[in-house]
Amino acid sequence: MASFDGNSDSPLHVLVVGGGLSGLATAISVSLAGHRATVFEAAPQPHPFGSGVVTCPNGTRLLSRWGIDEDVPDTGNHTSIAGWQLCDPLGTPLRQVLIAGDGGDDAKAHQGSLPPWTFHRVNLQLALLRRAQELGATVRFGARVTGLDDEDDDAGVTIQLESGETHQGDLVVIAEGTNSRLRNVILDQPVDPVATGYVAYRITVDRSMVHDPALVTFMNAAGIRTWVGKGSYVSAFPMRRGAQLSMMVLIPHGQLPHGATAAPEQELKDYFKKWDTLLPSMIDAAQRVNKWAAMHLLPEHCSPQGTCILVGDAANTMSPFLNQGLSLDLEDAATIGCLLGHVHSTSQLPAATALYARLRNAQAKRVREETAIFEKQLRDMAGGCINDEESSAPGARSCSKLEYAQATSVHTTSTDFGDRTGRLAPEWMWSYDAYAEAEAAFKSDPF
Secondary structure, eight states, rough: OOOOOTSOOOOOOEEEOOOOOHHHHHHHHHHTTOOOOEEEESSSSSSSSSEEEEHHHHHOOOOHTTHHHHHGGGOOOOHHHHHHHEOTTOOOEEEEOOOOOTTTHHHHHTTTOOOOOEEEEEHHHHHHHHHHHHOOOOOEOOOOEEEEEEEOGOOOOEEETTOOOOEESEEEEEETTTSSSSSHHHHOOOOOEEEEEEEEEEEEEEGGOOOHHHHHHHHHOOOEEEEEEEEEEEEEEEOOOOOOEEEEEEGGGSSSSSTTOSHHHHHHHTTTTTTTHHHHHHHHHHEEEEEEEEEEBBBOOTTTTTSEEEEEGGBBOOOGGGOOOHHHHHHHHHHHHHHHHHOSGGGGGHHHHHHHHHHHHHHHHHHHHHHHHHHHHHHHHHHSEEOOOOOOOOOEEOHHHHHHHHTOOOOOOSSSTTTTEEEESSHHHHTTOHHHHHHHHHSSSOO
């Protein structure tokens, strides 16, 4: 990656709105490119709460490049995932991939020199914060951005804080998340999240609350397990070296009782009472359950003027079937940092941000299409062959394990769980290197 030539011009000043994972990752990437980054976060301090997050190899590669693998404290160190298993509702394995450890050939096939990592979000945010500050980035908490003006080409971009302060920069990066308030301002048109039709639950389990020996064994294993059935999806993995577990659930909205008033824990217990017994054990031991309507969003990544861009969930929110959310966020940060490494004058910015938008729009669209294929497999399963005596889907029937396995293995593409090779992600997805792609694009279309 080219570095900034300090003898030609002063480094750019990049203003990052949002101090979450994607905002701090952007500050790291921009700082490594030789520019100055200032992060504005509305919260008064780093978020003390959160749940688990996972990086697939395409995201792990970037964290390692930025030195995050050495930066996470022992109490919250990443868990390196050795295996990924897809199961039917009863827990019978349908797909199983050994990613690391003794499976050398599999590891190479999956670009597995850097396997998936799991973190508690709080620990990863603190690690990114420390790394950004080590590289010279300024991070301001309690600094809510309420306005933005990018109309004056000569003055760059100006942001206004709730306190009345104004700050000027050369580029503004919006990293506010799915419900960003500034997204519509920079795109000059309304772009709002759209409901996916799924209800999402995020659950954190603490080992001290676990009484099921089978669940203790699962938490000790360095693996991700995913259950699919009735159109629903559950994914669980250990974090904090097995001290906690994160569970993500997606259930079609129509399969939940209308007007239900039960607590989220009870809803989940009722829904999964005939699934793998590990699932009720996880719910019983839940430390925290968050529930929300799952959304998707894929706007353009850049303002018409080329002086503001979107990163992270503000730019690409999608269903988490392929566990690509965080990895896409990190790819956004890496891509803009890499391209800014070739910027030596503000006159180059519009071309650099246009190239960023082209690269990231294309990759996000590709991942979204792949996600939609797997989602369709789940929906097809909900209306046909299921492995549950009770179903809200008209005409649904019970099926054998063989039929169920076939229902999850539709060979329509080299997609995730339907890939003929049995991989848990298409090769192009896990092997994607955001820096290499950005460098290749710049060489092909220099600015």
